[in-house]
Amino acid sequence: MQKTLRERDEAVVWHPFTQMKTAGPAIPVVSGNGVELFDEEGNCYLDVIASWWMTLHGHGHPYIAKRIAEQANKLEHVIFASFTHEPAIELAERLLDKLPANQSKIFYSDNGSTSCEVAVKMCFQYWHNKGDKRKKMIALDDAYHGDTFGAMSVGGRGPFVEPFMPFLFDVAFIDAPVAGEEEKVLKQLEGILKGGDVAGFIFEPLVQGSAGMRMYSPEVLEKMLSMCKEYGVLTVADEVMTGFGHLGKFFAVDYVDTKPDIICMSKGLTGGTMAMGATSCTQDIFDAFWDDEFLNAFLHGHSATGNPLACAAALASMDLMDNPETQKNIDRIASRNAEFAKKLEQYPIYANVRHIGVILAMEVVTDEENNYFNSLRDTIWQFLIKKGLLMRPLGNTVYILPPYCITDEQLDKAYDAIIELAGFLTKN
Numbered sequence: 470m471q472k473t474l475r476e477r478d479e480a481v482v483w484h485p486f487t488q489m490k491t492a493g494p495a496i497p498v499v500s501g502n503g504v505e506l507f508d509e510e511g512n513c514y515l516d517v518i519a520s521w522w523m524t525l526h527g528h529g530h531p532y533i534a535k536r537i538a539e540q541a542n543k544l545e546h547v548i549f550a551s552f553t554h555e556p557a558i559e560l561a562e563r564l565l566d567k568l569p570a571n572q573s574k575i576f577y578s579d580n581g582s583t584s585c586e587v588a589v590k591m592c593f594q595y596w597h598n599k600g601d602k603r604k605k606m607i608a609l610d611d612a613y614h615g616d617t618f619g620a621m622s623v624g625g626r627g628p629f630v631e632p633f634m635p636f637l638f639d640v641a642f643i644d645a646p647v648a649g650e651e652e653k654v655l656k657q658l659e660g661i662l663k664g665g666d667v668a669g670f671i672f673e674p675l676v677q678g679s680a681g682m683r684m685y686s687p688e689v690l691e692k693m694l695s696m697c698k699e700y701g702v703l704t705v706a707d708e709v710m711t712g713f714g715h716l717g718k719f720f721a722v723d724y725v726d727t728k729p730d731i732i733c734m735s736k737g738l739t740g741g742t743m744a745m746g747a748t749s750c751t752q753d754i755f756d757a758f759w760d761d762e763f764l765n766a767f768l769h770g771h772s773a774t775g776n777p778l779a780c781a782a783a784l785a786s787m788d789l790m791d792n793p794e795t796q797k798n799i800d801r802i803a804s805r806n807a808e809f810a811k812k813l814e815q816y817p818i819y820a821n822v823r824h825i826g827v828i829l830a831m832e833v834v835t836d837e838e839n840n841y842f843n844s845l846r847d848t849i850w851q852f853l854i855k856k857g858l859l860m861r862p863l864g865n866t867v868y869i870l871p872p873y874c875i876t877d878e879q880l881d882k883a884y885d886a887i888i889e890l891a892g893f894l895t896k897n
C-alpha cells in the first residue's frame with residue numbers, strides 16, 4: 470500500500486525545535502493560499518502566525534511566484550564574490566531607501582541567524598581593524614538572535630542552549646527594559662558601558678518575539694541607543710522579526726530618532742518565500758574594512774549569498790509593500806487587534822494583553838512561570854489546531870501575527886478561538 474506523507478516523513482525527516490519521540494507526526498501541508506494552508510486530507514488551517522513570522526502577503530502569492538519563475542528562467546544563481554547581478558543591486562538600493570538614512574551598505578547572507586552572526590562579527594572586527602580589540606557584546610536577557618554559535622552567544626542563556634554553554638563567548642546581559650524596569654536597566658547598561666571593552670549592543674527593537682512577544686517602549690530604547698552612542702559603542706538592531714511592517718512602521722527603529730549602526734533583516738525580507746538574510750551598516754563601519762590590507766576585509770560569506778531567486782522574491786515583496794493597500798491592511802489589523810485587546814479585559818484567564826502593529830499577545834494565567842516550558846503549551850496548541858488554527862503558542866503566551874492579507878472574517882475566527890480557549894481553560 471502507498472505510504473502517506475506522514476509515514477514517509479516519520480521515517481526520514483528530523484524536524485526543528487521538536488522532541489521527535491513525543492511530538493507526534495508533523496502535519497503534511499500540500500498547498501497554501503493567502504492565510505490558508507491545506508493538508509493532504511484537505512483540512513484547512515488558518516496561519517495566523519505567518520509561519521514563524523515569515524509570510525507577509527499570504528501563501529502562494531501569484532505575483533511573487535511569477536517573479537521568482539521569471540528570474541529562474543534568466544539566472545538562478547551566481548557566485549557573489551567577484552560577480553554581481555541586478556536583482557541584488559536593486560534590492561540593496563530599495564532596502565537603503567527604506568532603512569534609516571545612516572545605513573549605507575547591505576551584506577547578504579541566508580537567514581536570520583546568519584544576519585545576526587554577520588552583525589556580531591562586524592562589531593568585533595570593526596574594533597579589531599582599528600587596533601582596539603574589544604571583547605564584549607551587550608545583549609538583552611532572554612534575547613533570541615538565532616541558532617548559530619555567535620547568534621546563540623548573544624542570546625539568552627536558557628535551557629535551549631544548556632548543552633552548548635561552555636562554547637558560548639562571554640556576553641554582558643542586561644534585563645529587558647519592560648514597563649517599570651526602565652530606570653534599573655538604564656543603570657545596568659551604563660554600568661557595563663563605563664567598564665569599557667564593549668564592541669556592541671545587540672537587541673530586538675521594541676518586541677522580543679521568542680521571549681514571548683515581550684514589549685518595551687520606544688522611549689527607553691531611545692535612551693539606550695543614545696547612551697551607547699555617548700560611550701562610542703556600536704548598536705545592532707535585530708529586525709529579523711520586527712521588520713517589514715510587523716510593528717506598524719516599516720522598521721521598528723522607525724519609532725526612535727537615534728538610529729542603530731547595524732540592522733539585521735530576514736523572514737519578511739522575501740515576503741517569507743525564500744531563505745535570505747541581509748545586514749545593513751553605516752559608511753563608518755564599511756570604511757573600517759576598506760584597506761589595502763586584504764586581511765582587514767570582512768572575510769565572511771555563504772555559498773547562497775545574494776541568491777538571485779531570493780532577491781527576485783524580495784523585490785516582488787517590496788513592490789507589494791509599496792502598494793498602499795498593504796499599509797492599509799497593517800493599520801486595519803492593528804486597530805482590530807486594539808479593539809479586541811480591550812474586549813479581552815473581561816477574561817481574567819488572560820494577563821498582560823498587549824499589542825503593537827499586527828502583533829497581539831497575552832499570557833494565560835497559570836501557577837507556573839510564564840515561559841516556553843509552561844505545561845499549558847501543548848494543551849493550547851492541541852485546542853487551537855483542532856479548530857483549524859495555526860497559532861503555535863510560545864509556552865503559555867498566546868499570540869497572533871498574521872499575514873497582511875488576512876480578512877476581517879479570518880481575524881474573527883482567530884479572535885473567537887482565543888475566547889473559546891479562555892472558556893475551555895477556565896473549565897479545565
Ligand SMILES: Cc1ncc(COP(=O)(O)O)c(C=O)c1O
Pocket residue numbers: 580581582583585613614615616673678679707708709710711735736
Ligand atoms: C529576532 C530574531 N532574530 C534572529 C532569528 C533567527 O532567524 P532564523 O530562524 O532565520 O535563523 C529569529 C528567529 O525567530 C528572530 O526572531
